[in-house]
Amino acid sequence: MFAVLHIADFALHAVLRTAPGPTGQPAALFTAIGQKSVVVATNPAARAAGVETGMSAPQAVARCPSLVIRAPQVSAEIEARAALFAIGFTLSPTIEDTGPGTCTLDVRGWAPAKIPVAAATAVAELGRLGLPASAGIATTPLLAWYAAKRASLPSPDSTHPGVVVVTAPASFLAPLPLASAYPGPELSAVFERWGLRTLGDLTALPRDDIVRRFGAAGLAVWTRAAGGAARPLHPVVLPRTFAATMTFDHEVETLEPLLFILRRLLDRLSLELIAAQHVAAELELALRFEDETETAHQFRLPDPTADSEILFRALHTRLESLRTATGITGVDLRIVPTRPLVRQQGLFETGLRDPHGFAETLARLAALVGSDCVGTPQREDTHQPDAVRLVAPASVLPPPAEPPLHAPLGPPLRRFRPPVPAQLEFTGDRPTYLWTPEVHGEIVYQSRPWHRSGGWWQPDLTWSRIEWDIGLAPGGLYRLLRRGGSYFLEGEYD
Numbered sequence: 001m002f003a004v005l006h007i008a009d010f011a012l013h014a015v016l017r018t019a020p021g022p023t024g025q026p027a028a029l030f031t032a033i034g035q036k037s038v039v040v041a042t043n044p045a046a047r048a049a050g051v052e053t054g055m056s057a058p059q060a061v062a063r064c065p066s067l068v069i070r071a072p073q074v075s076a077e078i079e080a081r082a083a084l085f086a087i088g089f090t091l092s093p094t095i096e097d098t099g100p101g102t103c104t105l106d107v108r109g110w111a112p113a114k115i116p117v118a119a120a121t122a123v124a125e126l127g128r129l130g131l132p133a134s135a136g137i138a139t140t141p142l143l144a145w146y147a148a149k150r151a152s153l154p155s156p157d158s159t160h161p162g163v164v165v166v167t168a169p170a171s172f173l174a175p176l177p178l179a180s181a182y183p184g185p186e187l188s189a190v191f192e193r194w195g196l197r198t199l200g201d202l203t204a205l206p207r208d209d210i211v212r213r214f215g216a217a218g219l220a221v222w223t224r225a226a227g228g229a230a231r232p233l234h235p236v237v238l239p240r241t242f243a244a245t246m247t248f249d250h251e252v253e254t255l256e257p258l259l260f261i262l263r264r265l266l267d268r269l270s271l272e273l274i275a276a277q278h279v280a281a282e283l284e285l286a287l288r289f290e291d292e293t294e295t296a297h298q299f300r301l302p303d304p305t306a307d308s309e310i311l312f313r314a315l316h317t318r319l320e321s322l323r324t325a326t327g328i329t330g331v332d333l334r335i336v337p338t339r340p341l342v343r344q345q346g347l348f349e350t351g352l353r354d355p356h357g358f359a360e361t362l363a364r365l366a367a368l369v370g371s372d373c374v375g376t377p378q379r380e381d382t383h384q385p386d387a388v389r390l391v392a393p394a395s396v397l398p399p400p401a402e403p404p405l406h407a408p409l410g411p412p413l414r415r416f417r418p419p420v421p422a423q424l425e426f427t428g429d430r431p432t433y434l435w436t437p438e439v440h441g442e443i444v445y446q447s448r449p450w451h452r453s454g455g456w457w458q459p460d461l462t463w464s465r466i467e468w469d470i471g472l473a474p475g476g477l478y479r480l481l482r483r484g485g486s487y488f489l490e491g492e493y494d
Contacts, residue, residue: 001107001108001110001112001115001137001138001139002104002105002106002107002137002138002139002140002141002143002144002230003091003092003104003105003107003115003119003135003136003137003144004098004102004103004104004105004135004136004137004141004144004145004147004148005084005087005088005102005103005105005119005122005123005126005133005134005135005148006101006102006133006134006135006136006145006148006149006151006152007080007084007101007102007126007131007132007133008101008132008134008149008152009029009041009042009043009101010077010080010100010101010102011029011040011041011072011077011100011101012027012028012029012041012042012043012070013043013080013101013130013131013132014073014076014077014079014080014081014101014131015029015070015071015072015073015076015077016043016068016070016130017076017080017129017130017131017264018073018076018079018246018261018264019257019260020256020257020260024045025045025066025068026042026043026045026046026048026049026051026064026066026067026068027042027043027045027046027067027068027069027070028041028042028043028046028051028060028067028068028069028070029041029042029070029071029072030057030069030070030071031071031072032071036056036057037056037057037071038053038054038055038056038057039051039052039053039054039055039056039060040053041053046060046064046067049063049064049067050063050064051063051064051067057069071249073247073249075245075246075247075330076246077100079244079245079246079264079265079268080101080131081097081100081101082239082244082268082272083126083129083131083264083267083268083271084101084103084126084131084133085097085103085236086268086271086272086275087122087125087126087129087271088103088105088122088236089238089271089272089275090122090125090271090274090275091105091107091118091119091122092105092106092107093235093238094106094233094235095233095235095236096141096233096234096235096236097234097236098141098145102145102148103236104141104144104145104233106233107137115137115165116137116160116163116165117160119135119137119160119163120135120160120161120162120163122135123135123161123162123163124161124162125271128267129264129267129268130264133162134148134149134151134152134162134163134164135147135148135151135162135163135164136148136149136150136151136163136164136165136166137163137164137165137166138165138166138169138227139166139169139227139230140227140228140229140230140231141228141230141231141233142224142227142228143166143169143172143173143227143228144166146166146172146173146176146180146227147164147165147166147172148164149180150164150172150176151163151164169227170200170203173199173200173203173225173226173227174198174199174200174203175198175199175200176198176199176200177197177198177199178191178196178197178198178199178201178202178225180199180224180225181199181202181221181224181225182221182224183221184217184221187214187217187218187221190214199225199226202221202222202225203222203225203226205222207219207222207226210222238272238275238276239272239276241334242269242272242273242276242278242280242334242335242337243269243332243333243334243335244265244268244269244332244333244334245330245331245332245333246261246265246330246331247288247329247330248261248328248329248330251290251326251327251328251329252327252328252329253327253328255319255320255322258319258328258331259312259315259316259319261331262285262312262315262331262333263308263312265331265333266308266311266312266315266333267308269308269311269333269335270306270307270308270311273306273335273337274306276337277339277340278306278337278338278339278340279304279305279306279337279338279339279340280301280304280305280306280311280335280336280337280338281300281301281304281336281337281338282298282299282300282301282335282336283298283299283301283311283314283315283333283334283335283336284296284297284298284299284333284334284335284336285297285298285299285315285331285332285333285334286331286332286333286334287324287328287330287331288328288329288330288331288332289324289325289326289327289328289329290326290327290328290329291325291326293326297318297319299314299315299318301314304338304340304341311335314363317363317364318363320364362374362393372390373390374390375390375391375392375393376390376391376392376393377389377390378390378391382454382455383452383454384452384454384455384463385465410493411477411493411494412493412494413479413490413491413492413493413494414491414492414493414494415490415491416489416490416491416492419481419488419489419490419491420436420437420438420439420488420489421436421486421487421488422434422435422436422480422487422488422489423435423436423487424480424487430446431443431446431468431470431480434470434472434478434480434489436489439472439476439478439489441472441473441474442472442473443470443471443472443473444471444472444473445470445471445477446468446469446470446471446480447468447469447470448468449466449467449468449482450466450467450468451464451465451466452464452465452466452467453465464483465481465482465483466481466482466483467479467480467481467482467490468480469493476492477492477493478490478491478492478493479491479492479493
């Protein structure tokens, strides 16, 4: 069995899917942008409004004033072709690039009842990607292509939407127009004089008589009219690199159209990752600008994935704060693949429930307060109190540290953050009275001062402090701090 995925008016829909806008609007593809260009393809809404191929731009606009005019775009067609292949690889590892907007799949080995359901799913997925498609299933590639063309008509005889399964080839082929077999101008004129209008009319004649009269050309037409024969496909190789590029006809100046294009690219790349049984570890995005410069952005994913929604959220979060001096003329998106990580976590090992959501929240915070103010505190290798630095949070929480060999002695210190400014009275070099807005009283007990310093080898890291432990007459034990000529109440002992 063979299946064919077919996109009618492929060049037009390849361009339409790259521009945000309402669906179902009349649209036509012209040879170029200008009054002298002519229509080469139309969508159903434009055909319903009277727009036909071969019309000039003024004629087409006169028929349909709301007509959307588009010109061919090579990069859009390449991207749409890759999207078609990505969907094809979800059905079969053997697919053939049969023509623009058409690929043939070898589905031998599938259970016959499952093939139409899978084909309908592929058609729906292509529609979600902005490519209205149809599918045909038959015993030969050519017959499947006839069925896919039949499925693209407004009301085909089909149980599944957009899919036609040929179970009786002779009765299916008989009413099809003779032009479906591409007889050529010379043979078309002869067949018309004979009164042959359909494929069934031609195949009703003996094949040997057609061959004796018209030779190899007649045999080829008769064979095509009979549905062709099973033949080996010329398979397309599964992509080994996951990259996409798009060049814009007009420079992009806002974030919304850029995100629309990136979403289209990611939808296709995620399908290719799934077909290759890989996941994305990193995203690399390059933006090309109108002044012929470009910038590169690299995004390391917290957890490898092939989910297009998660990949899009990562790009969206990073690009929200993007500011450019000129318009964007093109994008290059590349995915660094890796094998899915499969491992069994430890019994007491705890991982993040949603590492991508956590990373997205951190990215939004970094955009608001700066990347140097977001992270997990980590103590530095120094005796200076509160000496910490921010590091990237771990994706897997480490197990709790072992308890110290010797339990800490003495009461714990409840630190004030920030330290409370204090005023002192001295008798000689001994503090005797403390006053702060919250705590004041006579100092009845004090330990001798401890001098601590460090960082003397680097001027910007030098620090020095003097500490006392004091007791007040009203009650309470506190730590007194002198730093830079000022006094502070640093904390209270429980």
